Amino acid sequence: MAIVIFFVLALAVVAAIAYPLLPGRMPTGIAPPSDDEIAQAVAELRRQRKQGGLRCPTCGASYQPGDRFCVRCGGELPAAPEEAAALLCPRCGTPYHEGDRFCVQCGYALAKEVA
Amino acid sequence: MSSSAKFLIGGVVVAVVIGLLIAVSFSGSTSDYLTIAQVKARPADPTRAVRVAGEIVPESINYNTAELHLTFTIRDDTGRLNISYHGPQPDMLVDAVEAVAIGHYNPETETFEADELLMKCPSKYEEK
Amino acid sequence: MLLADIGYGALWLTLAAALWAVVAAAAGGRQRRSDLLASAHNALFATAGLSTLAAVLLLVLLFDHEFQVRYVYEHVSTYLKPVYVLSALWAGLEGSQLLWLWMLSIFTALVVWRKPTWDRELRPYAVAFLALTQAFFAFLLVQLTNPFELLPTAPVEGVSLNPLLQNFWMIIHPPIIFAAYALWTIPAAYALAALVTGRLNAGWLFGTRRWTLAAWIALGLGILVGAWWAYLELGWGGYWGWDPVENSSLIPWLVGTAFVHSAIIQERRDMFRAWNVLLAVITFVLTIFATFVTRSGLIQSVHAFAESPIGWWYLGYMLLVLAVTIGLALARKNELQGEGQVGDLLSREFIFLLTNLLLLGSAAAVLLGTLWPTLTGAARGLATSLNPENYNRFMGPLGLLLVVLIGICPLIEWRRISAERLLRGLWVQTVVAVVTAVLLLVLGIHEIWAVVSFAVSAFVITTIILQLAKGITARMRSAGENILTATVTAVRNNRRRYGGQIIHLGVVLIVIGITGSQAYQTEVQVALAQGESVDVNGYTLVYKDYTFQSVEDEGNKIRNQAVIDIYRGGRKVATVRPERNLHSNVQGAVTEVALRMNLKEDLYIILASLEADGLAAFQVLINPMVVWLWIGGLVMFIGTLIAAWPPRKSRAEEGR
Numbered sequence: 001m002a003i004v005i006f007f008v009l010a011l012a013v014v015a016a017i018a019y020p021l022l023p024g025r026m027p028t029g030i031a032p033p034s035d036d037e038i039a040q041a042v043a044e045l046r047r048q049r050k051q052g053g054l055r056c057p058t059c060g061a062s063y064q065p066g067d068r069f070c071v072r073c074g075g076e077l078p079a080a081p082e083e084a085a086a087l088l089c090p091r092c093g094t095p096y097h098e099g100d101r102f103c104v105q106c107g108y109a110l111a112k113e114v115a
Numbered sequence: 116m117s118s119s120a121k122f123l124i125g126g127v128v129v130a131v132v133i134g135l136l137i138a139v140s141f142s143g144s145t146s147d148y149l150t151i152a153q154v155k156a157r158p159a160d161p162t163r164a165v166r167v168a169g170e171i172v173p174e175s176i177n178y179n180t181a182e183l184h185l186t187f188t189i190r191d192d193t194g195r196l197n198i199s200y201h202g203p204q205p206d207m208l209v210d211a212v213e214a215v216a217i218g219h220y221n222p223e224t225e226t227f228e229a230d231e232l233l234m235k236c237p238s239k240y241e242e243k
Numbered sequence: 244m245l246l247a248d249i250g251y252g253a254l255w256l257t258l259a260a261a262l263w264a265v266v267a268a269a270a271g272g273r274q275r276r277s278d279l280l281a282s283a284h285n286a287l288f289a290t291a292g293l294s295t296l297a298a299v300l301l302l303v304l305l306f307d308h309e310f311q312v313r314y315v316y317e318h319v320s321t322y323l324k325p326v327y328v329l330s331a332l333w334a335g336l337e338g339s340q341l342l343w344l345w346m347l348s349i350f351t352a353l354v355v356w357r358k359p360t361w362d363r364e365l366r367p368y369a370v371a372f373l374a375l376t377q378a379f380f381a382f383l384l385v386q387l388t389n390p391f392e393l394l395p396t397a398p399v400e401g402v403s404l405n406p407l408l409q410n411f412w413m414i415i416h417p418p419i420i421f422a423a424y425a426l427w428t429i430p431a432a433y434a435l436a437a438l439v440t441g442r443l444n445a446g447w448l449f450g451t452r453r454w455t456l457a458a459w460i461a462l463g464l465g466i467l468v469g470a471w472w473a474y475l476e477l478g479w480g481g482y483w484g485w486d487p488v489e490n491s492s493l494i495p496w497l498v499g500t501a502f503v504h505s506a507i508i509q510e511r512r513d514m515f516r517a518w519n520v521l522l523a524v525i526t527f528v529l530t531i532f533a534t535f536v537t538r539s540g541l542i543q544s545v546h547a548f549a550e551s552p553i554g555w556w557y558l559g560y561m562l563l564v565l566a567v568t569i570g571l572a573l574a575r576k577n578e579l580q581g582e583g584q585v586g587d588l589l590s591r592e593f594i595f596l597l598t599n600l601l602l603l604g605s606a607a608a609v610l611l612g613t614l615w616p617t618l619t620g621a622a623r624g625l626a627t628s629l630n631p632e633n634y635n636r637f638m639g640p641l642g643l644l645l646v647v648l649i650g651i652c653p654l655i656e657w658r659r660i661s662a663e664r665l666l667r668g669l670w671v672q673t674v675v676a677v678v679t680a681v682l683l684l685v686l687g688i689h690e691i692w693a694v695v696s697f698a699v700s701a702f703v704i705t706t707i708i709l710q711l712a713k714g715i716t717a718r719m720r721s722a723g724e725n726i727l728t729a730t731v732t733a734v735r736n737n738r739r740r741y742g743g744q745i746i747h748l749g750v751v752l753i754v755i756g757i758t759g760s761q762a763y764q765t766e767v768q769v770a771l772a773q774g775e776s777v778d779v780n781g782y783t784l785v786y787k788d789y790t791f792q793s794v795e796d797e798g799n800k801i802r803n804q805a806v807i808d809i810y811r812g813g814r815k816v817a818t819v820r821p822e823r824n825l826h827s828n829v830q831g832a833v834t835e836v837a838l839r840m841n842l843k844e845d846l847y848i849i850l851a852s853l854e855a856d857g858l859a860a861f862q863v864l865i866n867p868m869v870v871w872l873w874i875g876g877l878v879m880f881i882g883t884l885i886a887a888w889p890p891r892k893s894r895a896e897e898g899r
Contacts, residue, residue: 002248005249017282017286019285020285021278118586121588122588126596126600129596130604133600133604136637137607139636139637140633141611141615144630145628146630147626164630166628181770181858183851202768202862203478203850203852203862206478207832207833209831212831
């Protein structure tokens with residue numbers, strides 16, 4: 001009896017493993033980002049660009065997200081709206097600088113509009 | 116000097132200081148694991164406690180409630196040793212169990228005065 | 244024995260499916276074939292299902308008292324309370340291995356289930372490593388530590404669970420620890436994937452952050468729960484003995500803490516890339532080391548588990564993972580060079596480097612101390628053991644330095660800060676610290692390190708309060724909100740920062756608890772006849788009554804109990820009943836201490852002996868401030884929840 005149950009389980013496992021390998025079940029490449037994902041990432045970039053980047057309100061020096069005081073003038077900085085406003089390529093995750101049009105790591109086009 | 120050199124040297128200095136602190140902490144007040152014969156043979160050193168392990172001799176456990184004084188005898192291949200301890204009896208203290216005593220040997224009374232007792236009971240968390 | 248056979252079969256299938264997942268995931272990643280990846284993912288859903296089945300079957304066998312299964316015989320009995328029958332699942336080696344595998348398989352299934360985004364390139368290799376670890380555990384289960392092994396005949400009654408384990412905390416502590424160990428596999432898996440693919444920027448950190456936080460807090464709380472259990476159950480008035488088993492869960496936690504902090508540097512400044520991959524893998528390797536320590540018999544411990552060859556397999560896996568990681572890291576030397584430039588010595592980057600060094604240093608020291616008897620024994624023939632004083636001598640200063648860093652780090656900026664700006668930011672808390680120290684000396688506390696420790700703690704708590712206040716008042720001014728709304732929105736907008744502050748607050752509370760309880764324990768040993776009383780530190784303890792009771796419901800048990808009334812300031816505050824019991828299934832007596840806790844101190848009473856005529860010996864301990872350890876742990880937990888709570892929008896930013 002145990003043997004029967006074991007074979008049933010084994011069969012189920014093999015079926016689960018083999019199913020995606022059946023011809024025509026799955027596309028064989030690793031999919032690039034979908035159009036939705038690209039649109040979402042671009043909308044995010046637009047939003048960040050609207051904020052004009054991170055600049056100290058007192059002296060205009062740029063600062064890092066999460067900083068509380070400007071390194072140049074010591075003035076207080078506004079509370080960050082969301083943590084990790086760091087700019088990351090949506091495809092490969094490499095940080096990039098504001099104003100870049102292509103990711104240096106994977107070549108992904110970072111802005112779909114003229115900045 | 117460049118910043119990265121300062122950084123590296125700063126890091127190395129800190130690491131060395133930490134290493135020294137650890138080395139100093141490891142010296143002195145450690146306790147050696149000794150056999151019963153070694154315990155009796157070693158000259159008395161009140162500054163350094165030693166550890167000795169042995170099987171508790173059956174029928175040797177004695178507890179004086181009024182004085183919270185525990186005495187028992189342990190044995191190993193090298194001999195027997197009387198243990199004296201002041202305090203509550205440790206859990207699992209029974210015949211034929213292995214005990215570790217940490218303390219000092221008093222050659223005049225031929226008794227090991229234990230500051231700490233540990234019962235090494237293999238069945239403590241698992242039955243063999 | 245049908246269920247046992249099915250369970251064993253399920254473990255074999257788990258091994259097979261996990262091995263397939265390793266191959267399919269690695270090949271699928273390499274050849275960029277999503278059909279192979281999907282197959283691997285299905286295999287890992289299968290392992291989750293199969294290991295769940297095995298665990299459920301073992302539970303059924305335990306509850307059904309099927310004593311022909313050796314594990315069931317060894318850990319339960321017909322009279323064991325159901326809640327402890329549940330805990331028997333992880334009480335023994337075989338069961339705890341199964342629990343670990345089960346948890347790892349569930350977490351792996353969760354990792355696999357989510358749609359890949361930021362980790363599209365990394366996931367195949369991370370999954371392959373998770374599957375490899377599952378295969379390793381499954382292999383050990385089927386070959387060495389089979390929970391479903393059968394005895395030749397079925398005994399009538401089981402040995403039952405050791406009374407020391409029949410305790411609420413047995414239900415909590417091991418599952419949390421094993422969950423933590425399983426969780427630490429995930430950052431290591433992604434670190435290895437990053438090394439394999441060469442994608443060593445902060446991407447792998449962003450995405451594993453929540454897993455890392457979960458692993459960190461689970462391990463931290465697991466250690467605290469273990470300490471609480473030792474305090475309550477073992478009856479020696481202490482919560483930490485620097486025992487090898489205790490140490491082996493502390494060491495990965497220290498390294499994991501270094502990793503959590505070091506990751507921030509890479510996210511912000513793209514430095515410490517090599518540190519991070521190594522720290523992530525080493526933390527995982529140390530969780531494996533913990534089992535090696537407790538099971539190989541190499542190291543003497545009061546938690547003397549039965550020896551098993553399994554320890555050496557663990558050592559082998561550890562060395563394999565370490566060797567592969569170091570090899571890959573050497574091969575990827577170029578990609579491990581971050582973009583960030585180091586700043587000044589007086590910079591946040593250097594503080595984080597210090598943090599890494601202090602935490603790693605203490606981890607290495609505890610590790611060395613744990614191995615010291617083995618090393619000295621092998622080298623000189625004479626084994627030497629460290630005593631708690633040795634550990635305290637390095638952990639004390641290292642811990643205090645870390646706490647000081649918590650206090651000054653928020654004031655130190657990235658790249659550099661001038662010394663005078665730093666001092667200007669610190670003067671308030673320095674004054675508070677000095678005042679605290681003076682107050683303590685005036686109040687009669689002369690232990691110099693205790694005074695320093697409390698003063699430093701006051702310094703850090705002031706820093707944290709000031710930081711919180713600054714953020715909240717800035718919000719109130721700029722957004723015109725009242726204090727409550729400002730607090731909520733400030734925290735909500737910057738969960739990581741405020742969560743981190745609260746976690747640090749919890750850490751400082753724990754330091755306060757440790758300092759108080761180490762500096763000032765009062766101990767009294769006294770023998771009392773019935774009716775007599777004793778005064779200890781303002782408490783009057785009156786020994787009212789005693790009983791010898793035979794208790795049938797938990798097997799045969801003789802309960803020897805003393806009844807004590809506690810008076811303070813002339814008023815009766817409580818009645819407690821310390822016990823010293825005898826059990827039929829275990830040799831020797833088991834003490835149940837009487838414990839009364841308040842914020843200032845614990846009153847801890849051990850019944851050392853109870854004679855037939857009622858003469859009783861007691862050891863009474865006053866342990867100051869112990870409760871702050873547990874409060875600190877709770878605060879750490881809350882802080883972690885805040886730090887890890889997902890934001891409501893903008894997932895692309897977080898790099899989910």
